Amino acid sequence: MTKNSFAFEQSLAELETLVRKMESGEMSLEASLTAFEQGIRLTRDCQKALANAEQKVQKLISQNGVLTTEPFDQDDKGGPTNLTETDSHTSERGR
Numbered sequence: 001m002t003k004n005s006f007a008f009e010q011s012l013a014e015l016e017t018l019v020r021k022m023e024s025g026e027m028s029l030e031a032s033l034t035a036f037e038q039g040i041r042l043t044r045d046c047q048k049a050l051a052n053a054e055q056k057v058q059k060l061i062s063q064n065g066v067l068t069t070e071p072f073d074q075d076d077k078g079g080p081t082n083l084t085e086t087d088s089h090t091s092e093r094g095r
Contacts, residue, residue: 006049015042 018039022032 006045008046008049011042011046015039015046
């Protein structure tokens with residue numbers, strides 16, 4: 001990870017910790033407000049990172065040498081639903 005990269009997993013873990021502390025009901029009002037503010041910042045940072053990742057995925061999708069954007073749909077099992085036959089074989093080899 002580079003110095004400028006965003007640590008998504010770390011931020012998400014921090015957010016989960018904040019939520020647990022706030023849900024415990026043992027924080028003062030002032031501490032709860034501070035934690036809430038930090039949680040909002042972490043949430044926005046995570047949302048921004050997810051949006052950037054989605055854009056990168058869309059840029060990587062190509063069809064006949066032309067980059068296109070396609071939605072990343074998931075089936076009931078959590079897998080992508082818009083793979084072509086060629087894509088599914090490529091995905092299997094990459095695992």
